[in-house]
Amino acid sequence: MASRFFGLQVNKIIDPITGEEQDDYSEVNNFKKNIYDELFTLSYYGNGGWNWQIAFALPIHIRKYCLRLLKNAKEKEIKEIEENNKSNSLNKVPRMPSSVNSALNKSAIKTPNFNKKY
Amino acid sequence: MNIEENKSIKEQLNSGQIPTRQIYEDVPTEEIELPSKGKYYPAGHPLSSGKILLRYPTAKDEDILTSKNLIQKGTVIDVFLQSIIVDKSINLNDMLLGDKNALIIASRIMAYGKDYTVEIDCPSCSYKNSVVIDISQFEPKEVENIDSITANDFEVVLPASKATVRFKVLTQADDKQADAIIKQIKKSVATQSSPEVTTRLRLAILSVNGNEDRNEIKRFVDTMLTLDSKALRDEIYKFSPDVNMKFKFQCEECSYEEEMTMPIGISFFWPTSK
Numbered sequence: 048m049a050s051r052f053f054g055l056q057v058n059k060i061i062d063p064i065t066g067e068e069q070d071d072y073s074e075v076n077n078f079k080k081n082i083y084d085e086l087f088t089l090s091y092y093g094n095g096g097w098n099w100q101i102a103f104a105l106p107i108h109i110r111k112y113c114l115r116l117l118k119n120a121k122e123k124e125i126k127e128i129e130e131n132n133k134s135n136s137l138n139k140v141p142r143m144p145s146s147v148n149s150a151l152n153k154s155a156i157k158t159p160n161f162n163k164k165y
Numbered sequence: 166m167n168i169e170e171n172k173s174i175k176e177q178l179n180s181g182q183i184p185t186r187q188i189y190e191d192v193p194t195e196e197i198e199l200p201s202k203g204k205y206y207p208a209g210h211p212l213s214s215g216k217i218l219l220r221y222p223t224a225k226d227e228d229i230l231t232s233k234n235l236i237q238k239g240t241v242i243d244v245f246l247q248s249i250i251v252d253k254s255i256n257l258n259d260m261l262l263g264d265k266n267a268l269i270i271a272s273r274i275m276a277y278g279k280d281y282t283v284e285i286d287c288p289s290c291s292y293k294n295s296v297v298i299d300i301s302q303f304e305p306k307e308v309e310n311i312d313s314i315t316a317n318d319f320e321v322v323l324p325a326s327k328a329t330v331r332f333k334v335l336t337q338a339d340d341k342q343a344d345a346i347i348k349q350i351k352k353s354v355a356t357q358s359s360p361e362v363t364t365r366l367r368l369a370i371l372s373v374n375g376n377e378d379r380n381e382i383k384r385f386v387d388t389m390l391t392l393d394s395k396a397l398r399d400e401i402y403k404f405s406p407d408v409n410m411k412f413k414f415q416c417e418e419c420s421y422e423e424e425m426t427m428p429i430g431i432s433f434f435w436p437t438s439k
Contacts, residue, residue: 057236058431072233078435079231082224106192106221107276 197271199264200305200406205317218251222276258338263407292418306407321400323393331371
């Protein structure tokens with residue numbers, strides 16, 4: 048006879064108080080939470096490209112693919128912002144004009160001697 | 166929300182004005198070939214083409230897979246499959262168990278891909294192996310002369326009693342009926358033995374020496390010799406279309422090798438749960 052698939056069954060846990068065996072739905076709940084997290088990520092960070100209903104109706108593999116693209120795009124965005132901030136902060140450091148620098152190096156400008164008594 | 170507003174939304178849904186309804190209908194589909202090639206179904210039956218169209222599962226279907234109510238009832242897979250079958254005139258109860266197995270494998274690939282990670286204890290050293298099985302490699306079991314089969318009706322002459330037995334391959338409805346009968350027997354009779362085999366044989370047999378009386382068939386099965394029972398079961402297995410779910414297991418620890426049947430656990434339909 049054909050093999051029989053016995054259906055999806057959750058794990059069993061023993062209740063610490065009563066000692067009775069009962070169904071453990073924690074894994075199912077985690078799985079469900081992950082799905083809704085994905086839907087939220089797509090609709091919230093998707094820059095208006097997705098809403099909850101569209102994300103909900105997407106085939107699973109397409110949803111996962113879009114999430115991967117979204118993650119890559121966001122990572123790229125963060126990297127660009129960080130690089131931008133870095134280069135901006137370098138530009139903002141106050142510097143001496145180059146002429147003053149070279150004059151200082153050649154000792155063309157003498158610094159005042161404050162120890163001298165008049 | 167008042168009753169009038171509720172009614173209006175219901176009407177809009179029914180008339181297809183709400184776009185989400187349209188979205189569900191536009192989801193891509195895949196044509197799946199049944200291991201039975203449709204030969205076991207009567208002409209005109211929606212499964213007689215040997216192919217079935219499945220819609221790619223969405224979050225809506227994942228909601229079904231995580232429904233506590235359906236898990237408790239044991240109908241979660243049936244409701245899930247019924248939801249992704251495009252042709253709503255197809256009744257899962259009419260389907261052969263082997264064809265249903267093919268749908269389960271196909272829907273898993275369509276939902277979460279071909280790689281199924283499962284933990285297997287090595288039969289030799291008991292080391293817990295994490296094995297990734299490529300479920301897309303599974304092929305339909307070969308049924309001899311399947312192209313010449315015209316109906317789910319076969320005949321065999323049993324070796325010991327020489328009785329001519331007509332039998333069929335069990336469908337999902339028969340399987341459910343068998344489960345119900347077994348449950349009832351176990352409840353009413355305090356028996357150590359399991360009535361699994363005899364109950365399924367009773368349902369598979371259509372007639373014995375031309376006699377279709379169910380009571381006669383029951384009596385025949387209850388008094389059947391082991392030699393006949395084995396021959397009949399072999400014959401039923403020979404004609405049962407199915408998916409060959411065997412894979413080669415090799416232990417990472419002791420290199421022990423064995424051809425195993427794929428175990429189906431929680432991670433089959435909840436792949437990220439572990």
